[in-house]
Amino acid sequence: MKEQPFDFVIIGAGPAGEAAASLARKRGASVAVVDRDLFGGACPFWACMPSKALLHAAAVHHAGGDYDWPRASAFRDWMINREGIDYPDDSSHFENLNSIGASPIRGTARIVGPGRVDVAQDGSSRALDGRNLVVAVGSHSKVPSIEGLEEIEPWTNVQATTARELPRSLVILGGGPTGVELAQVYARYGVPTVIIDSNPRLLSRDHPRNSEAVANALRGDGVDVRLGTRSLKVRPAAGAENAHVVELSDGSTAEGHEILLAVGREFPLAGLGLEAVGVSPDERGAIHPDEQLRIAEGVFVAGDPAGPELHTHLAHYQGEMAVRIALGDDVRPDYTAIPRATYTDPEAASVGLTLEQAREQGIDAFEETVDLAGTAKGNVTEATGHVTLIIDRGSKTLAGAAIAGPGASEAIHEAVLAVKLRVPLATLADTIHAFPTVARAMGGLFASAAAKLE
Secondary structure, eight states: OOOOOEEEEEEOOSHHHHHHHHHHHHTTOOEEEEESSOTTOHHHHHSHHHHHHHHHHHHHHHTTOSOOHHHHHHHHHHHTTOTTSSSOOOHHHHHHHHHTTOEEEESEEEEEETTEEEEEETTEEEEEEEEEEEEOOOOEEOOOOOBTGGGSOOBOHHHHHHOSSOOSOEEEEOOSHHHHHHHHHHHHTTOOEEEEESSSSSSTTSOHHHHHHHHHHHHHTTOEEEESOOEEEEETTOSGGGOEEEEETTSOEEEESEEEEOSOEEOOOTTSOGGGGTOOOOTTSOOOOOTTSEEETTEEEOSGGGOSOOOHHHHHHHHHHHHHHHTTOOOOOOOTTOOEEEOSSSEEEEEEOOHHHHHHTTOOEEEEEEEGGGSHHHHHHTOOOEEEEEEETTTTEEEEEEEEETTHHHHHHHHHHHHHHTOBHHHHHTSOOOSSSHHHHHHHHHHHHHHHTO
């Protein structure tokens, strides 16, 4: 007997898919969720959670605490449900979907027509009908085209966040959030680490002061930071003690027994059957939803492939947004205040526009900044970093903010709300901030900026 159509067939059980399924069930909709690998996606197993667990362990170890690598590895394994086994156990995510009345299905999904999905399962297949389809397939590490790379087995975030033995040495290709976080982890555990980025600064999409703060911290931890140079060739096992040698465009070389790829992400859209609903990825392998996350009639995309940035919190937001739109709510995603955070020591966080971006958009903007080391918070915690605000002079509101320092990922949310709601600077300046905090330093900048607008 043919199955009744589901209100939603969700392809991908990562953060976007889980959020979509949860809200759909709360709204009384029927849901099937299909994934060919781990329910829960990369974040709890290969990315956010293990990397932050390792950063925590490395920070304690760096401060002289009792947190050697075996303990850090064990803590990480506990965090990702991998104690005593090689591959993480995702059953809690699978059972959670069952418990809310969704239908989790292990298998490989392919769209075969509007509202129709085939799921391959161990040599058999299952046909699903869905009034709405949600593509929430996430992303995976990009493998760059570098001569010789195919002759070794490079690490991606998967190996880097799950290693049970420390590498003898490490070369990291890419200085984005993944690269800098893992560089700090391994450097603080004594691994000779080189990080290479073709951009003139690490965290090239973040505020320049955040980039500087993180680069200084990594250098202080012993990381060899190479900027403005590209990897041209890998010579396997050609270095000291059989380390791999990476030839760089500036004529220098770097050596590492492991090479970690952190140069970007790609979307696993091949074989998904998007052509069956008239959708073709562009030359970069990306798809482009409309302002309500649709890529075709009754087909939505959420999470990494949807853009405009790649964050777990954005995936949650878009998964829920896709369900709300499909169920008739008059809403659309608002990307004006996406928080960004990198969890190194010091943390780096930002929201909204940089000064350059604001001016490129024709905004009459100026910047207010303070060196965190000279603030009360900096004094009592011996912290370095900064707080920087980007002010829209015309509207007298906050256009953006960046923070590097203790608790930056938490403190940035006052600025997130201010950017989203276009809170007047006068109101922000009149807001009481606890002393001594990073937020208090931000409050002082609100006051000085407001005074300049009088």
